[in-house]
Amino acid sequence: MQLLEERIRKDGQIREGNVLKVDSFLNHQIDIDLCNEIGREFRRLFPGDRITKILTIEASGIGIACITAQYFHVPVVFAKKSQSINLDGDMYTAQVESYTHKRTYDVILSRKFLTEKDRVLIVDDFLANGCATAGLVELVHSAGAAVEGIGIVIEKGFQKGGRMLRERGIRVESLAIVEAMEPATGTITFRQQ
């Protein structure tokens, strides 16, 4: 998605340790016009009426999922990262290892909001090692529901997540795939799609 790649080149900041900061437009401050173009593109990539629900994970996936859901006319459900006293006991759970935070946490989702009849589009801002996304796939499968596809805004193509998920036969559509990034020069190379 050219608009997105241009924005990453313009406003993304490369940090040591393969960190790409896009907090000025995607995951701390959110450019809603860009977000709308992202939602529109996910819709173009997943046309038809099969998808019944959009699933994401708190926190930075929620805005993208909600804007995207407007193009699908389906509800959003977001997985939570830790047990909350306001949640019922009846939960799907999966363990996720966080690359960013260097720790393991549980993702939880109320059983009420995902059933075996659902066909789910998983949406998130980043795909790197794929741990969070694989956790969401596990939640969908726990419900007996089907993963129709995964829509990612930025994939780090040099990390294993995208390959791992595609090798499992899951359709992964990433709007920008970073093949390489160089902190010293600020150069970003995108995969041709």
Added chain:
Amino acid sequence: MQLLEERIRKDGQIREGNVLKVDSFLNHQIDIDLCNEIGREFRRLFPGDRITKILTIEASGIGIACITAQYFHVPVVFAKKSQSINLDGDMYTAQVESYTHKRTYDVILSRKFLTEKDRVLIVDDFLANGCATAGLVELVHSAGAAVEGIGIVIEKGFQKGGRMLRERGIRVESLAIVEAMEPATGTITFRQQ
């Protein structure tokens, strides 16, 4: 907002301890059509071109803020609840006592995304004791920015947050204000607005 009050009566669940669960349409699963009506109503309540940014707090405020921002054509920025290694050191911070989770946490916001020129609409799903919302007000004031108003989806009118903020001269618009709720009968009384 009648549509919202009707939905709360229909799908909200009252639990002991003044807990109102609206996780089937607002803060776990999200009804995007309802969310759009909420955004439209906030826009009606805050017309004009003064607002430059919408501020919320992760996680459940984000979807509402993003949908609402479409009606204001301004960016969203969301405060985070704990230090993340992906955030720069240059942060506004405020301490918040969580009523739901019975603990104190820091809310943080990058200084880059709020300046003294900003006129901010604070948006969140709930207002009860007002601790989280007061924390957001503190972040805005730390930036030297102005709070144009606060837009809340559901206020618990029997808790102190709304009164406390209004007594400070801040305009608080809550789309539904719960005056009383009765777990035994499932009865909810809304404030006439």
